[in-house]
Amino acid sequence: xxxxxITAVKQLFTRLVYSLGRETATRELKWMKQALIASHSPTLAxxxxxxxxxxxxxxxxxxxxxxxxxxxxxxxxLIPRPETEDWTLRLADMLTPTPVRPLTVLDLCTGTGCIPxxxxxxxxxxxxxxxxxxxxxxxxxxxxxxxARCNIPSFxxxxxxxxxxxxxxxxxxxPDVFKRLLPPFDxxxxxxxxxxxREYDKLPVSVKNYEDPAALLGDPPDSEEQxxxxxxxxxxxxxxxxxxxxxxxxxxxEVGRAQADAVEGILQQSAGLRNTQVWKDPWNVKRVVxxxx
Amino acid sequence: MSSPEDxxxxxxxxxxxxxxxxxxxxxxxRQSLEETLPxxxxxxxxxxxxxxxxxxxxxxxxxxxxxxTFPSLLVPPSSTRDLHALLExxxxxxxxxxxxxxxxxxRVYVRYAGSVGWxxxxxxxxxxxxxxxxxxxxxxxxxxxxxxxxxxxxVHRVQRVPATESSGRTHTSTVAVIVLPLSEDAxxxxxxxxxxxxxxxxxxxxxxxxxxGQHVNKTESxxxxxxxxxxxxxxxxxxxxxxxxxxxxxxxxxxxxxDVKLSQDIxxxxxxxxxxxxxxDRSEKIRTYNYAQDRVTDxxxxxxxxxxxxxxxxxxxxxxLDALRRNWQEEVMEDVVGESE
Ligand SMILES: C[S@@+](CC[C@H](N)C(=O)[O-])C[C@H]1O[C@@H](n2cnc3c(N)ncnc32)[C@H](O)[C@@H]1O
Numbered sequence: 252x253x254x255x256x257i258t259a260v261k262q263l264f265t266r267l268v269y270s271l272g273r274e275t276a277t278r279e280l281k282w283m284k285q286a287l288i289a290s291h292s293p294t295l296a297x298x299x300x301x302x303x304x305x306x307x308x309x310x311x312x313x314x315x316x317x318x319x320x321x322x323x324x325x326x327x328x329l330i331p332r333p334e335t336e337d338w339t340l341r342l343a344d345m346l347t348p349t350p351v352r353p354l355t356v357l358d359l360c361t362g363t364g365c366i367p368x369x370x371x372x373x374x375x376x377x378x379x380x381x382x383x384x385x386x387x388x389x390x391x392x393x394x395x396x397x398x399a400r401c402n403i404p405s406f407x408x409x410x411x412x413x414x415x416x417x418x419x420x421x422x423x424x425x426p427d428v429f430k431r432l433l434p435p436f437d438x439x440x441x442x443x444x445x446x447x448x449r450e451y452d453k454l455p456v457s458v459k460n461y462e463d464p465a466a467l468l469g470d471p472p473d474s475e476e477q478x479x480x481x482x483x484x485x486x487x488x489x490x491x492x493x494x495x496x497x498x499x500x501x502x503x504x505e506v507g508r509a510q511a512d513a514v515e516g517i518l519q520q521s522a523g524l525r526n527t528q529v530w531k532d533p534w535n536v537k538r539v540v541x542x543x544x
Numbered sequence: 545m546s547s548p549e550d551x552x553x554x555x556x557x558x559x560x561x562x563x564x565x566x567x568x569x570x571x572x573x574r575q576s577l578e579e580t581l582p583x584x585x586x587x588x589x590x591x592x593x594x595x596x597x598x599x600x601x602x603x604x605x606x607x608x609x610x611x612x613t614f615p616s617l618l619v620p621p622s623s624t625r626d627l628h629a630l631l632e633x634x635x636x637x638x639x640x641x642x643x644x645x646x647x648x649x650x651r652v653y654v655r656y657a658g659s660v661g662w663x664x665x666x667x668x669x670x671x672x673x674x675x676x677x678x679x680x681x682x683x684x685x686x687x688x689x690x691x692x693x694x695x696x697x698x699v700h701r702v703q704r705v706p707a708t709e710s711s712g713r714t715h716t717s718t719v720a721v722i723v724l725p726l727s728e729d730a731x732x733x734x735x736x737x738x739x740x741x742x743x744x745x746x747x748x749x750x751x752x753x754x755x756x757g758q759h760v761n762k763t764e765s766x767x768x769x770x771x772x773x774x775x776x777x778x779x780x781x782x783x784x785x786x787x788x789x790x791x792x793x794x795x796x797x798x799x800x801x802x803d804v805k806l807s808q809d810i811x812x813x814x815x816x817x818x819x820x821x822x823x824x825d826r827s828e829k830i831r832t833y834n835y836a837q838d839r840v841t842d843x844x845x846x847x848x849x850x851x852x853x854x855x856x857x858x859x860x861x862x863x864x865l866d867a868l869r870r871n872w873q874e875e876v877m878e879d880v881v882g883e884s885e
Contacts, residue, residue, distance in 0.1 A: 277671060279763075282784055307761045316765075316785030330761045333749075333786050340787070446758055458761050467758055508755040533749040534756050 256296060263299035270303065279308055286312040305456035317365045320372055322397050324363065327463035328390045331365040334532040335442055335505060338539045339366050341530065342440070342503055343373040350377035350412075357432065358383040359441035359486060362466060364394030364418060366440050371403045371414035379414040382432050384421045387463065394418035423485055426492075435497040439490065442505035443482035445469040450479070469507075479507060483514045487522035496544040504540050511537035518542050559621055566613050570606070577602045619876045624806065627690035628662075628726040630799045631682040636699065638717020641706045643676025645833075646719045648856055649700060650680055653693070656861050662686025667792050668782045674708070681796065683726070690725045695868035697723045698830030705835070714836060722826055724799035725806060732794065739801045746770040749786065750779070769793045776800050831864075840864075845871050 268276040283298045301311050309315040309324045316322075317331050318340050324330050348354040354374075358367045361383030371379050385391050398405035398416045405416050421428035423443075446467045451459070458467070469479030483504065490496060502524065506514045511529045518524045524542035532538035580602065583595035631653055635642035650666070657664045662684050669680040684693070701718045709715065750766035766781035767789040778796045780789040832841045833852060840855050841848040847867050854860040 274670075278781065281782075308763055309761065316783075316788065318785075318787050321785075329758070332757055332761070333764055334753075334757045336786065442758075444758070450755075450759070454759060455762075458759065462761065505757065507757055507759070532756060533747075534753050536756050538757065 256294065259296045260299060263296060263303060266303055267299060282308070282312060286314075305460060307457045307461055310461060318369045318373070320365075320369055320401055322363050322365055322368070323393060323400060325389065325393050326461055327466070328387065328393050329362045329462050329466035331363055334534070334536075334538050335365065336369075337533050338503065338505065338530055339369045339440075340373075342438075342501075343370055346374075346438075346501075348374050348378035348437075350375065353378050353380065354437040355433070355435075356381035356438045356440065357429070357434075357436040359423060359439065359489075360443045360466075360482070361385045361394055361418060362387075362390050362442070364397045364416060366442065367416045368394075368397055368401050368403060370438075371416050372401055374414060376414060377412045381414070381416045382419055383416060384419045384423065384428060386420070386422045387465065388420065389463075390466075391418045391420045423482070423489065429489070429492070429495065434495050436495060436500060437497070438501050438503070439496070440503045441482075441486055443469075443486065445479045445482065445505075445507040445510060447479035448472070448477050478513070479510065480513060480517065483510075483517045484521065487517050490518075490522040490524065498544060500544040502542040502544070505538060506540055508536050511540055514540045563617055566609065566617060569613075570609050573602050573605045573609070577606070615877050616873060619873050622691050624694075624725055625691055626687050626728075628686060628728070629684045629689040629693050630667075630724040630726050630796065631684065631693065631696070632679070632722040632724065633677075633682070634679045634720045635677070636718035636720050638702075638715060640672055640674040640676055640708075641702075641704075641715050642717035642719055643672045643674065643678055644706070645700075645702045645717055646677045646680065647675075648702075649719055649721070650677065650682060652856060652861055653682060653684070653696075655857075656859065657684045657686065657689065659859060660686060660689075660692075662689050667795075668780060683795075685726075690723065692865055692869075694723045694725075695865060695872070696721050696830075697826055698828050699826075700831050700833070701829055702833045703835060704833070718829075720826065722803075724796075725802045726795070726799050727802065739798055739805070740771055740773075744772050745797070746772060747790065750781070765789050767793050769797050771797060771801065774801070774804065776804075842868070844868070 264276065264280055267279070270276075271279065279302065280299070283295060283302075287295060287298070298311050302308060307330055309330045310326050313324060314321050315324050315330055317336050322331060346354070356367055356370060356379060358364075358381065361367065362385060364383050367381035367383050371381055383394055385394065394416075395405050395418050398418070403416050404413055405418060407415070407417065419428070419432065444465065444467050446454070446469055448468065448470065451464070451468055454467075470477050470481040474481055483506075486504065490502060496502075502518070502522075504514060504518075515527050515529060518527055518540060522542070524544060526543040528541045529537050530539040530541060577599070580595050580598045583591055584599060586592050586595065633646050633650060635646045638645070654664050663686065665683050667681050667683050670678045672678055699718050699720050701716060703714055703716050705712055705714050746769065748768045748770070749764070750768055751764055753760050753762070753764055763784060765784055765786040765788075766779065767786055768777060768779045770777045776797065778793045778800070780793040780796070783789045783792065830842060830844055832843070833855070834841070835852060838852050839848055839850050840852060840860065842864055845867055847864065849855065849860055849863060851860070
């Protein structure tokens with residue numbers, strides 16, 4: 252690197268220290284250097300420049316860890332969060348499917364495909380068939396790329412000895428979308444958009460300016476309800492459809508802060524799922540509503 | 545497939561190998577000596593010279609067997625011989641100079657491990673602005689790494705003129721090293737074995753995330769473990785992945801707990817034996833690196849080596865490790881002999 256490059260890096264780094272604090276900035280710089288070695292991405296200065304303007308580190312580095320997986324991240328598809336990682340690991344620990352008793356998983360609003368991919372990775376080969384539905388072309392393409400990266404087949408028919416994850420382009424509001432996916436499902440997971448408009452307006456730049464609003468905003472602009480819960484009402488309707496669930500099926504929905512009780516209510520009342528429970532995330536926020544059919 | 549019994553038997557055989565070898569060498573040398581004796585009276589002078597040379601070399605072999613080889617077989621095989629190692633380094637007194645010296649020492653151990661064929665990785669480090677490190681944890685994967693390196697635990701002291709010191713005054717700074725035992729499965733996150741119970745370990749994520757979830761895409765992967773019965777805490781934040789940090793933290797926790805267990809074992813044994821096996825006091829100053837005199841001194845065995853560069857850039861550390869191992873073997877030997885009296 253030419254010497255003026257080094258001065259530029261130093262200056263940019265100093266500014267990053269100013270904006271993130273020394274400890275975090277030092278770690279991020281180290282990770283950028285590692286990513287530089289691993290790929291032919293631009294220069295360190297360019298990476299620092301992007302970070303300073305508020306771009307999320309995960310888009311700059313192009314990957315994010317998710318449990319033992321290392322997933323691709325590409326704007327504008329939502330970056331998988333550590334909270335989601337935590338409950339997905341917990342869900343994976345709770346169940347032990349086998350090739351003799353395989354499970355079918357449906358992940359709504361799949362984004363990068365992180366949730367079903369982690370389940371497919373952790374559960375024994377040949378025990379899991381997963382679908383992931385998303386409305387965004389970007390997300391579906393990324394989910395397929397991630398499946399390839401994790402060596403999980405994303406096509407049918409896949410060999411019986413392997414777990415499968417099939418990304419499906421589709422809209423949750425389309426009642427027919429699930430018909431071709433062979434219900435009933437043993438597990439339905441979702442991390443649907445849940446941020447209310449008034450909170451969305453106050454989000455940090457790195458979220459608001461870079462991640463897809465359609466991945467974050469819980470309610471359509473013309474909706475009467477602006478509580479961020481529109482998707483949970485929609486999902487409840489889907490769950491109520493005949494043949495979606497079987498006895499003992501599990502539903503796991505991620506929720507935003509202070510939404511757990513309301514979502515629990517929606518599941519009980521409009522989906523008829525009485526057996527519910529709430530999981531907290533590692534930061535002590537009620538994060539997941541779990542229901543058993 | 546080999547059964548556990550097969551493996552145990554193979555191991556036993558392997559452990560008997562040195563004994564077997566020493567004994568056959570000994571009998572072989574004795575036999576040759578008996579054959580050589582008559583030849584020393586041979587009428588042919590060339591033959592007599594050859595025989596007497598042979599005699600000298602054979603008596604030498606036999607006496608080393610008596611003085612060293614056989615006694616060293618009395619040293620019981622180390623129970624920690626399979627273990628890998630974690631090296632924890634912490635800069636002590638001396639500020640940024642100590643941090644720079646920490647980096648020098650770290651390089652010594654990385655290079656040494658590489659020369660033995662062990663794999664190393666720095667699993668935690670905090671760099672200082674002047675390019676040194678305040679602390680670091682080095683993982684060394686290789687069977688026997690712990691046994692070879694455990695003597696490095698203690699305070700290392702450096703006396704030199706810092707590069708930044710314009711007046712040319714010598715500074716004294718220290719780095720504390722702790723060598724911890726690491727087992728193969730140390731990264732496992734399930735507990736309930738002889739080292740700890742899972743319910744005794746509190747796992748905490750660090751730093752608040754506000755609303756968290758979709759609201760925040762900041763990387764937040766720091767993890768802290770607390771082992772309640774001992775109060776040992778381990779923090780890990782160097783990896784981007786929380787999962788990975790957690791695995792690392794468990795690895796360090798296991799190593800620390802195993803270290804506690806080993807020290808206890810030694811203390812218990814010491815209480816029942818009259819002799820002292822080397823005390824491992826970590827606050828003890830064990831070695832001094834004196835730049836002005838170009839000398840490294842180990843205070844425990846009073847060994848000094850000239851040529852600091854060979855220590856810092858070559859394989860000088862090997863000489864110390866060998867001497868310390870011999871010293872330890874002698875202590876154990878005396879202990880064993882003392883016991884049987
Ligand atoms: C919060 S992101 C979750 C992504 C991923 N599951 C995760 O946990 O990282 C929500 C996802 O829902 C998708 N989405 C939004 N509206 C949708 C709809 N009507 N039908 C299907 N997917 C939708 C978005 O494209 C986005 O990928």
